[in-house]
Amino acid sequence: MSGPGDADEPGSPRANTRRDAVEDPIHAADEGRLRGASPATVRGALADGDPLPGTAGFAGAVDGRVVRDALGRQPVFTEADDPETWSFDPAALSDPDPVPAGHARDSDGDERVWSLPDPDPATDERAAVRAVREGVRGAVDDTATGGLAVAFSGGVDSAALAARLDAPLYVAGFPDSHDVEAARSGAAKLDRELRVVELTHGDIERAVPEVAAATGRTDAMDVSIALPLYLVAERAAADGYDRLAVGQGADELFGGYAKVARAPEDERVAADTVRGARREVVETLPDQLQRDVLALRGAGVEPVAPLLDDRVVAAALDLPGDLLVTDRGERKWALRLAVREWVPDPVAFREKKAVQYGSLVSRELDRLARRAGFKRRMDDHLGRYVDSLC
Structure with missing residues (x-):
């Protein structure tokens, strides 16, 4: 199991291997390319536009597109200038661009494929x-x-x-x-x-x-x-x-x-x-x-x-x-x-x-900032303090 700081090549099997097993079985050819759902579940959700197909969120690559569920519960990123190069870890990319929630991304750009339902309020x-x-x-x-x-x-x-x-x-x-x-x-x-x-x-x-x-x-x-x-x-x-x-x-x-x-x-x-x-x-x-x-x-x-x-x-x-x-x-x-x-x-x-x-x-972050000379009268004093530590 790879750790969160591993610097694998983007899109490689190890870089895209989930840390824990998904609930649905994954076909061997797709292993590591989706987190949170099987390819069959994601394909079904894409086919019928179901934004809540019975998961706790998912993301990854399926059928040549990088997808992220409707609530964005699993982040996924591509290179800003190369949508086919992707990773769950932005540090594995040189210029990571997050896939928006509810979207599929490929070389043609982003397409919204799922939107959260907006039902009328329950009466019972x-x-x-x-x-x-x-x-x-x-x-x-x-x-x-x-x-x-x-x-x-x-x-x-x-x-x-x-x-x-x-x-x-x-x-x-x-x-x-x-x-x-x-x-x-x-x-x-x-x-x-x-x-x-x-x-x-x-x-x-x-x-x-x-x-x-x-x-x-x-x-x-x-x-x-x-x-x-x-x-x-x-x-x-x-x-x-x-x-x-x-x-x-x-x-x-x-x-x-x-x-x-x-x-x-x-x-x-x-x-x-x-x-x-x-x-x-x-x-x-x-x-x-x-x-x-x-x-x-x-x-x-x-x-x-x-x-x-x-x-x-x-x-x-x-x-x-x-x-x-x-x-x-x-x-x-x-x-x-x-x-x-x-x-x-x-x-x-x-x-x-x-x-x-x-x-x-x-x-206490504010207290530390003021002790370090970043007074509240300064514009964005906490942001400046954070920057100083980084």
Whole structure:
């Protein structure tokens, strides 16, 4: 099994070999050229335009085209001036150009082949919550636990995984952080052992250039989001685990953002309904997932995201607005109702901060920047500090 830093030739069998086995069997001639689905599944999805053909995301080459699923759950890249030269690892290419989500790329250019469905909202709310429950439970229970650890921050997203997976739980954060406190409390309620990665300023200074190199990004927000993921994955990898289950996608799919809850008053979204605002943030997932997947692979693990399984995505897209955000402003309502069957209520209904804030990485990155002379009055002081470390 090749590691995330291996510099194989682009498009070579070893460069394009998946780190773990796909669920569907792959014909020997196609082995290593697709991640996340068999050629037959991808060909079927191309033939009928099905954006959710029963996978957790896929990408790679099939029949002379490089494809990426509708949500961009598996990043894939080609040379900017040579679409036939491709890799899952942008570092293997001289000028990597990501294939857009839902597209197929060949020498003639990009073609959109899949678009996410935009169904009318479900009218039977009990059935809608039941569909979410069945989708999440099925996706989590189908997750193989060999070599698996769970990134656990104590909120409903990661608890939905942790409560059903026989795998060790990890959290990263500064000692007084909300995430560490919430993870300890949540693990106790789940009667599970928790491994805490207590962060230091030295960890941040060391990891910033590593995260930037893995993701190809130096934007301060991107780096601060990826840092805690990278550091918890790095520890899990050091402990011998090569796969990390994460709760990615839940905030976008189930209405977890304040700007979605406040639509249409929040100027950060253009939509005039909660469902419309949810759609806007779902469309940001491909870019976010590219960052997160590359950061986790850079740390030595393969990400596993059950909440981005097609079954969960389909159930989430059906939800009416008041099952995303209640009239009391409670977010991710359907997800909380769905998983309370196996997640204790104090965890299922806990509000949690975004990872960069809950771990205190964003605060401490700012503190380090100011100590290094990059004052807040300076334009993009955090970005300049990140650049200085890289």
